[in-house]
Amino acid sequence: MWYNSPVDAPGTQRLIWWHAVAVYVIVLYATLPLGRPVITLMREHFAPEMQRRIVMWLFAAVGAGLVVYLAAQWRKLSPLAYVCFAFFLRLYWLECSTLMQYPEERLHFIEYGALAFLIHRALSIDLKGFAAYAVAFAIGAVIGYGDEGVQWLTRYLPATYRRYFGWNDVALNALGVLYGLGFLATVLRNKRDGGRRDKADGRTRGQGDQERGSDGGTQYSVIGNR
DSSP: OOOOOOOGGGHHHHHHHHHHHHHHHHHHHHHHHHHHHHHHHHHSSSOOOOOOOOOOHHHHHHHHHHHHHHTTTTTTTTHHHHHHHHHHHHHHHHHHHHSSGGGGGGHHHHHHHHHHHHHHHHHHOOHHHHHHHHHHHHHHHHHHHHHHHHHHHHGSSSSGGOOOOOOHHHHHHHHHHHHHHHIIIIIIOOOOTTHHHHHHHHHHHHHHHHHHHTTTTOOOTTTTOO
């Protein structure tokens, strides 16, 4: 017997992805006070050059994971997607090279790039095209501003856990969201067929649902009932 899983229903998908966004933001905000002890530990035990290397190793690990994923998707992704990937690698390298004094600030790009993906995935259930990207950027930028607001509130915590509000960090958070959405649009969603195959599959599934729904609610396949 063949049937559509309830998990594939738009309402269920909406619930899953918005819960994922909420959990991510809660974890992001809740761990902000813990950042100060980690930063202090790194500065006390590692020279500035080693601090920069540690952060770059983290970026290298994320980049290696993306390279493996993109290599596995070579049949689906457009050649232009790989050109855009190389462009973003260079862009991130240039951005990181300007953040030499405080290497930990480079992590904004990873944190908010991942957040951008989650928000866009949740929004894309109801919004399409540019609207999904624009609203995702707005929501991500607001969350990034809230990030700095939470850091401002840590002034009431013991000195060990205090963080500080900074407009530069607000801008870095928004930039991380923007770059994440740009990467999603030009690399991860840059398909060889322009996404037409996915749309066609969606229409096929929708027609199949209607046909099965007209048969008294019983869902079956011809093969399964021979």
